[in-house]
Amino acid sequence: MRTSNLLKHSLPLIGVAVLAAITACSPRSADQSASSANTSAAANGAFDPRDFSGTWDRLQQAAAPRDVGTLVPAADARDAIPPPPLKPEYKAAWEEQQRKIRAADLSGAPIATHYTACIPDGMPAMMQGMFPMEVLITPRQVTVIQEAYNQVRRIYFNDTLPAVEDAEPGFWGHSTGHWDGNDFVVETIGIKDRVRFRNVQHSPEMRIFERMRMTDADHFENDVTIEDPQYLAEPWKWTWKYQRRPDYKMYEYVCEDNREYADPVTGEARLRVGE
Numbered sequence: 594m595r596t597s598n599l600l601k602h603s604l605p606l607i608g609v610a611v612l613a614a615i616t617a618c619s620p621r622s623a624d625q626s627a628s629s630a631n632t633s634a635a636a637n638g639a640f641d642p643r644d645f646s647g648t649w650d651r652l653q654q655a656a657a658p659r660d661v662g663t664l665v666p667a668a669d670a671r672d673a674i675p676p677p678p679l680k681p682e683y684k685a686a687w688e689e690q691q692r693k694i695r696a697a698d699l700s701g702a703p704i705a706t707h708y709t710a711c712i713p714d715g716m717p718a719m720m721q722g723m724f725p726m727e728v729l730i731t732p733r734q735v736t737v738i739q740e741a742y743n744q745v746r747r748i749y750f751n752d753t754l755p756a757v758e759d760a761e762p763g764f765w766g767h768s769t770g771h772w773d774g775n776d777f778v779v780e781t782i783g784i785k786d787r788v789r790f791r792n793v794q795h796s797p798e799m800r801i802f803e804r805m806r807m808t809d810a811d812h813f814e815n816d817v818t819i820e821d822p823q824y825l826a827e828p829w830k831w832t833w834k835y836q837r838r839p840d841y842k843m844y845e846y847v848c849e850d851n852r853e854y855a856d857p858v859t860g861e862a863r864l865r866v867g868e
Contacts, residue, residue, distance in 0.1 A: 640807065640809070640810035641807075642775040642806070642807045643772065643775055643777070643807075644730065644807075645728055645730070645777075645805065645807050645813045646728050646729055646730045647727070647728060647837055647838075647839065648725055648726070648727045648728075648837070648838045648839070648841045648843065649722065649725065649726055649727075649728065649813070649835040649836065649837060649838060650722055650725050650835060650836050650838050650841075651721060651722030651723070651833060651834070651835055651836075652812065652834040652835055652836045673831065674791070674831045675829070675830075675831060677791060677793045677824075677825065677829050678825055678826045678827045678828075678829055679793070679824060679825060679826065680824060680825065680826045681826075683794065683824055687792065687793065687794075690792055691792065694792070707787075711742070711848030712787075713741070713742035713744045713764055714739070714741065714742070714744065714764075714788075715744075715763075715764035715765060715766075715784060715785065715788035716746070716764070716765050716766050716781055716784055716788065716790075716801060717781075717790055717801050717803075717817055717819070718788075718790050719737070719739040719741070719744045719746060719765065720737070720739075720746075720803075720815060720817070720833060721833060722739075722833065722835060723739075723741050724739065724740035724741040724846070725740050725838055725841055725843065726738060726739045726740065726835075727740075727843050732750075733749065733750060734747050734748055734749045734750060735747075735748040735750075735770060735777070736748075738843065740843050740844055740846050741846055742846055742848065743845065743846050743847065744764070744765070745765075746765040746768065747765075747768065748768040748769065748770040748779050749768065749769055749770070750769075750770060750771065751769065751770075751771050752768075752769035752770075753769070754767055754769050754780065754782055755767060755782075755783070757782055757783070757797055757798055758797070760782050760783030760797075761783060762783050762784060762785040762786065762797075763783060763784070763785060764784070764785060764788055765781075765784075766781045766782055766783040766784045766801070767781065767782055767783045768780065768781040773804075775806060775807070776804050776805065776806045777803075777804070777805040777806070778802075778803070778804050779801075779802070779803040779804075779805070780800060780801070780802055780803075781800065781801040781802075781803070782799070782800055782801075783797075784799060784801070790819075793824070794824055795819075795821050795823075795824055796821055796822070796823035796824060798821060798822055798823060799819065799820070799821040799824075800819070800820050800821075801817065801818075801819050802817070802818040802819075802820070803815055803816065803817055803818075804816040808834075810837075811836060811837040812834065812835065812836055812837070813834075813835050814832055814833065814834045814835070815832065815833045815834075815835070816830070816831075816832050817830065817831055817832065817833065818830045
């Protein structure tokens with residue numbers, strides 16, 4: 594379950610803290626600190642702007658201000674993502690849904706989500722870095738591995754996307770990418786209808802555009818734009834930023850002992866006890 598993974602992430606940090614306290618006064622520890630400082634200094638120097646391979650965490654960003662009189666925030670507190678620019682015929686229903694979700698959370702009876710059923714995020718949510726993610730760059734493709742739910746996304750260099758009607762829908766869709774200077778530009782189509790970022794409906798014509806770039810040796814950012822002629826009045830845009838985690842080892846994340854389920858009557862997330 595997700596909870597057990599969070600605990601698993603905490604335990605190694607406790608062990609590291611204890612070990613650091615024991616060895617802080619040793620000459621070897623001082624040598625290692627100097628070596629680490631030198632490595633960091635080197636990392637802040639020259640770097641390959643097209644090599645964003647490695648392990649990354651999302652860089653927390655300031656949230657946009659919100660109206661305290663509403664349960665619908667102006668932007669997500671974690672990512673500063675603006676609300677979707679939905680067409681008028683869809684906007685009111687989405688806002689009402691968001692109010693119900695937040696009210697249920699505040700009441701302690703949250704509504705079941707895809708996490709309740711151990712269903713992965715899909716695109717574009719897997720790129721938000723809820724857990725660390727690993728980027729692998731090979732001659733044919735860029736592979737993104739999100740620790741949460743072991744999600745794997747493949748972006749093929751200079752590939753030809755299928756026609757929308759021929760694209761088999763998937764959680765991560767079909768992606769092609771190319772270099773525009775030092776920006777890696779990606780286009781994705783073919784996302785399953787049930788994969789709904791921020792609970793927003795989308796049509797088969799939805800396209801996700803990304804422009805990724807290194808800003809220095811230890812940070813890269815991803816400008817995301819979603820276009821959907823059926824549901825969106827204009828492109829939905831935001832930027833995710835990431836920081837390098839050079840010493841992090843990716844964990845296995847398998848939703849094996851999940852005891853959560855959706856109440857068939859209320860739709861609330863429930864927990865099976867004593868099983």
